[in-house]
Amino acid sequence: AQTVTQSQPEMSVQEAETVTLSCTYDTSESDYYLFWYKQPPSRQMILVIRQEAYKQQNATENRFSVNFQKAAKSFSLKISDSQLGDAAMYFCAYTFNNAGNMLTFGGGTRLMVKP
Amino acid sequence: DAGVTQSPTHLIKTRGQQVTLRCSPKSGHDTVSWYQQALGQGPQFIFQYYEEEERQRGNFPDRFSGHQFPNYSSELNVNALLLGDSALYLCASSLAAQNTEAFFGQGTRLTVV
Numbered sequence: 001a002q003t004v005t006q007s008q009p010e011m012s013v014q015e016a017e018t019v020t021l022s023c024t025y026d027t028s029e030s031d032y033y034l035f036w037y038k039q040p041p042s043r044q045m046i047l048v049i050r051q052e053a054y055k056q057q058n059a060t061e062n063r064f065s066v067n068f069q070k071a072a073k074s075f076s077l078k079i080s081d082s083q084l085g086d087a088a089m090y091f092c093a094y095t096f097n098n099a100g101n102m103l104t105f106g107g108g109t110r111l112m113v114k115p
Numbered sequence: 116d117a118g119v120t121q122s123p124t125h126l127i128k129t130r131g132q133q134v135t136l137r138c139s140p141k142s143g144h145d146t147v148s149w150y151q152q153a154l155g156q157g158p159q160f161i162f163q164y165y166e167e168e169e170r171q172r173g174n175f176p177d178r179f180s181g182h183q184f185p186n187y188s189s190e191l192n193v194n195a196l197l198l199g200d201s202a203l204y205l206c207a208s209s210l211a212a213q214n215t216e217a218f219f220g221q222g223t224r225l226t227v228v
Contacts, residue, residue, distance in 0.1 A: 045219035105157035
């Protein structure tokens with residue numbers, strides 16, 4: 001079975017600084033996708049960034065980038081120039097090809113941004 | 116585009132009762148997945164509907180059932196409610212084709228007393 005682990009229940013960052021959230025996963029599949037979702041107090045899950053396992057290049061979306069280490073099964077999220085609006089729960093998630101977007105989530109990391 | 120909409124937003128039920136939650140997918144999407152998110156935890160996959168049939172199911176008892184209608188909207192039914200069923204229930208829609216993003220609704224907060 002696939003598992004996703006987020007070892008940091010809470011993280012804190014000063015506004016305008018950089019923070020990295022960690023995620024590890026376990027799978028026997030070779031073709032899969034990894035995601036970071038943001039869940040603000042409004043509760044709606046918002047996709048931050050996605051990574052296809054077959055792509056060696058790390059995904060980037062504006063201030064958000066990932067460090068994808070396939071051999072180590074590690075998928076960390078780096079947030080640069082942190083903003084107050086980045087404060088939320090962040091969930092790492094996994095799905096494999098032919099899974100029809102059935103997602104396995106980690107336990108989440110609460111990110112606090114200090115002004 | 117209204118995105119994924121869920122109703123109701125909050126619900127309080129008594130142990131032993133039955134509940135129905137509703138989800139309308141994002142326009143153009145044909146697949147609906149349901150997740151249970153207990154307080155302080157990540158969402159857990161309940162099941163997925165495509166072409167009006169349950170396509171995949173997570174590790175949830177038969178008390179959890181669902182339905183998908185011809186317009187792709189979906190219902191989640193939970194029978195014989197337990198206190199442990201209290202959670203945020205999230206609906207996500209996507210296209211059956213691979214490599215597509217799942218869009219989430221804002222969820223239904225169910226409290227069982």
